[in-house]
Amino acid sequence: MCNEEKGADRRLFPMFYPAGLRNIFKYEQKCLERVYMRRVVWYAGKKYYRIVPFLVIGYMLVIFAAALAGITQAVSPTAMGRNLIVIDPGHGGYDPGAITSQGIYEKDINLAISKKVKTKLAESGMKAVLTREDDRDYAGGGSSRKTKKQTDLDYRISLVEGLNPEVLVSIHVNASAGGNNSGAEAFYQEGSDQGKALAECVQVELRKIPSMTKRVAKSGEFYLTRNTKVAAIIVELGYLSNPVDRRKLLQNSYQDQLANAIAAGIINYLAGLK
Numbered sequence: 291m292c293n294e295e296k297g298a299d300r301r302l303f304p305m306f307y308p309a310g311l312r313n314i315f316k317y318e319q320k321c322l323e324r325v326y327m328r329r330v331v332w333y334a335g336k337k338y339y340r341i342v343p344f345l346v347i348g349y350m351l352v353i354f355a356a357a358l359a360g361i362t363q364a365v366s367p368t369a370m371g372r373n374l375i376v377i378d379p380g381h382g383g384y385d386p387g388a389i390t391s392q393g394i395y396e397k398d399i400n401l402a403i404s405k406k407v408k409t410k411l412a413e414s415g416m417k418a419v420l421t422r423e424d425d426r427d428y429a430g431g432g433s434s435r436k437t438k439k440q441t442d443l444d445y446r447i448s449l450v451e452g453l454n455p456e457v458l459v460s461i462h463v464n465a466s467a468g469g470n471n472s473g474a475e476a477f478y479q480e481g482s483d484q485g486k487a488l489a490e491c492v493q494v495e496l497r498k499i500p501s502m503t504k505r506v507a508k509s510g511e512f513y514l515t516r517n518t519k520v521a522a523i524i525v526e527l528g529y530l531s532n533p534v535d536r537r538k539l540l541q542n543s544y545q546d547q548l549a550n551a552i553a554a555g556i557i558n559y560l561a562g563l564k
């Protein structure tokens with residue numbers, strides 16, 4: 291019985307029993323016993339634990355686990371989008387968006403507030419990426435204004451698709467002919483349930499800003515929201531054509547309030563997905 295076990299053991303781990311060691315042990319010991327997963331060799335009445343095979347197996351397991359972790363990280367671009375938020379500061383570069391006779395450009399307000407939203411989200415442990423960090427466009431060498439605009443938006447859409455975020459929020463400032471309209475409102479793509487939910491979460495928070503008009507989230511047709519698969523909204527933060535809105539939109543404290551509301555809306559939307 292014991293001899294059979296010893297023979298089986300030597301076949302199993304021949305590499306850990308070099309000839310010299312075998313000669314030293316000579317296998318005078320009558321029995322080989324198993325203790326849990328370890329094997330024990332008795333020699334001259336003393337107990338010897340053969341731990342080398344298990345050290346090697348343990349080492350191989352560590353290497354395997356590390357390799358597996360590396361592979362997981364390498365294939366994570368799609369997983370990267372989890373809880374990632376893309377903020378799109380509307381317009382930029384050649385395209386100022388709405389402008390005023392005082393030389394105020396929508397693109398500058400969009401960028402300033404987008405950066406604040408990113409900061410607010412980061413403070414809550416959320417990762418946000420901006421489609422532009424400075425005054426630029428992605429129109430390339432387009433000839434007509436329409437072609438340039440489409441090229442710019444297509445590039446932003448490709449950026450979003452590549453990042454595969456949880457949400458896309460495009461920040462804008464409105465203008466109207468009469469100058470009477472005021473207040474912030476969120477728009478979602480008609481037919482998009484996730485866009486609607488996100489817009490409503492953001493609108494609820496925007497309405498909490500003191501003296502804010504009590505608008506509701508609305509559906510609309512926008513090239514950006516229509517051509518992205520993720521939950522996407524356009525937020526118009528007020529009217530440059532309205533003197534009161536215009537003054538507030540330039541105030542650092544009001545921009546902070548808007549950014550806080552957008553960040554809170556996004557976080558509440560994401561919390562609802564869990």
Ligand SMILES: [Zn+2]
Pocket residue numbers: 380381387388396462463
């Ligand atoms: Zn705009």
